Amino acid sequence: MSDACAENGLRSVEAAKQMLIDSINPITETEIIPLSQACGRVLAAPVLSALNLPPCDNSAMDGYALCGESERYTLMGKSLAGHPFAGTLEPGQATRITTGAAVPAGADRVQMQENCTLEGDQLTMSRPAKPGENIRRRGEDVHTGQSLIPVGAKIKVPHIALLAAAGVAEVTVLRKLKAALLSIGDELKPLGTPASELGDGDIYDSNRIALYAALEQLDVDILDLGCYPDQPEEIREAFIHARNNADFVITSGGVSVGEADYTKTVLQELGEIDFWKLAIKPGKPFAFGRLPKTNGETLFFGLPGNPVSAIVTLYQLVVPALEKLRGTSEQYRQPPVQLRARLLNGIRKKPGRTDYQRGFTYRDGDGIQVVETRGIQGSHILSGFASANCFVVLPREGGDCETGDWVTVEPFTAPLK
Numbered sequence: 001m002s003d004a005c006a007e008n009g010l011r012s013v014e015a016a017k018q019m020l021i022d023s024i025n026p027i028t029e030t031e032i033i034p035l036s037q038a039c040g041r042v043l044a045a046p047v048l049s050a051l052n053l054p055p056c057d058n059s060a061m062d063g064y065a066l067c068g069e070s071e072r073y074t075l076m077g078k079s080l081a082g083h084p085f086a087g088t089l090e091p092g093q094a095t096r097i098t099t100g101a102a103v104p105a106g107a108d109r110v111q112m113q114e115n116c117t118l119e120g121d122q123l124t125m126s127r128p129a130k131p132g133e134n135i136r137r138r139g140e141d142v143h144t145g146q147s148l149i150p151v152g153a154k155i156k157v158p159h160i161a162l163l164a165a166a167g168v169a170e171v172t173v174l175r176k177l178k179a180a181l182l183s184i185g186d187e188l189k190p191l192g193t194p195a196s197e198l199g200d201g202d203i204y205d206s207n208r209i210a211l212y213a214a215l216e217q218l219d220v221d222i223l224d225l226g227c228y229p230d231q232p233e234e235i236r237e238a239f240i241h242a243r244n245n246a247d248f249v250i251t252s253g254g255v256s257v258g259e260a261d262y263t264k265t266v267l268q269e270l271g272e273i274d275f276w277k278l279a280i281k282p283g284k285p286f287a288f289g290r291l292p293k294t295n296g297e298t299l300f301f302g303l304p305g306n307p308v309s310a311i312v313t314l315y316q317l318v319v320p321a322l323e324k325l326r327g328t329s330e331q332y333r334q335p336p337v338q339l340r341a342r343l344l345n346g347i348r349k350k351p352g353r354t355d356y357q358r359g360f361t362y363r364d365g366d367g368i369q370v371v372e373t374r375g376i377q378g379s380h381i382l383s384g385f386a387s388a389n390c391f392v393v394l395p396r397e398g399g400d401c402e403t404g405d406w407v408t409v410e411p412f413t414a415p416l417k
């Protein structure tokens with residue numbers, strides 16, 4: 001059975017994700033930025049080490065650098081970090097040495113000071129040091145000319161530590177993505193409107209604020225265009241502005257089968273938009289398309305309006321798509337880590353859609369990973385979502401689960417964390 005005609009005609013989450021990734025071409029424009037600001041950015045040009053790390057043989061301990069094996073050694077001086085010993089040790093000679101200090105010429109081992117007794121200039125020890133003991137070798141971490149991190153890597157704190165240790169002050173990265181964010185709906189009111197002034201059926205435009213926060217965590221520049229009433233002219237203007245000033249547009253709502261959905265009509269005038277029905281719960285309706293412009297195209301992600309559905313589809317589908325768009329290589333585009341956990345409560349589920357229930361997972365007193373679902377699992381229920389720390393991922397074709405069953409959980413990572 002092909003995915004498109006799978007049971008009830010819904011597209012699987014995996015197939016939808018793959019289609020997004022396959023149809024997106026990464027941006028190519030780069031910029032040079034200080035290393036200290038590079039966390040989260042994608043490396044665009046190779047960085048080769050200009051030196052060995054460590055740059056010289058140095059001590060792993062505070063203690064004594066020794067030449068050869070001997071009953072006792074004569075102390076000849078000291079080698080401190082930044083102040084190496086100038087001479088060469090002969091057999092039976094030693095210097096004081098501190099952690100990180102250069103191992104003097106002639107020394108072939110270091111004894112930690114806890115094992116040593118110094119009387120005058122005579123050094124004895126409670127046990128012999130082995131050849132090479134406590135010496136960190138020149139170039140054992142990185143050698144001169146070595147590529148430090150691959151192009152396409154998403155730069156993380158350990159990368160920054162490595163590049164800084166190699167003296168790299170600036171890096172060439174792909175530019176930040178630009179998002180345009182807007183909401184559409186007569187019922188939506190901006191934050192700041194007093195609750196007493198909301199009309200019947202009005203709600204706060206909460207999705208835009210949550211999506212803004214998520215996009216910020218994804219290190220995206222955001223053009224927040226605000227909230228528009230269901231007026232085709234205004235919606236058209238907003239989409240043209242969004243298209244011309246962003247790499248992608250995100251909206252929520254209006255992707256299902258409602259009546260006042262001018263969004264669809266306007267988008268179909270401006271570009272090619274597909275309305276998908278996904279085998280995901282929550283988040284069945286989802287729109288994806290492209291709005292052509294003179295210098296390329298702008299992607300469009302239409303998330304479902306229900307607040308939990310909007311965030312779940314952002315997390316499961318848009319985040320991987322944005323990783324491709326921002327140029328992250330495949331190796332660095334790993335899906336969120338999944339764990340197995342034991343259910344603390346039963347779950348009702350109908351086969352047909354992969355269910356991303358909101359849950360709380362932790363290790364119990366016996367060290368077993370357990371999970372309980374949080375709150376009513378409706379796509380409008382935010383209180384349960386807010387008290388959750390993971391998704392409980394229930395397979396598409398699965399049914400009810402019982403207390404004690406082992407299930408898959410996906411702990412929240414950025415931008416949910």
Ligand SMILES: Nc1nc2c(c(=O)[nH]1)N[C@H]1C(S)=C(S)[C@@H](COP(=O)(O)OP(=O)(O)OC[C@H]3O[C@@H](n4cnc5c(N)ncnc54)[C@H](O)[C@@H]3O)O[C@H]1N2
Nearest residue numbers: 183205206207208252253254255256258284304305306309
């Ligand atoms: N006859 C059908 N009705 C619905 C279907 C269906 O297949 N057939 N699918 C349901 C599912 S599943 C979802 S999810 C929703 C998605 O609908 P839309 O994306 O078209 O969204 P709206 O109808 O505009 O709104 C749905 C819901 O979300 C609230 N909303 C919208 N925007 C915001 C916002 N910016 N901030 C907060 N909340 C927002 C809106 O008030 C509605 O309550 O459709 C089902 N219906």
Ligand code: MOO
Nearest residue numbers: 282283284309379
């Ligand atoms: O995505 Mo809809 O949220 O399944 O309600």
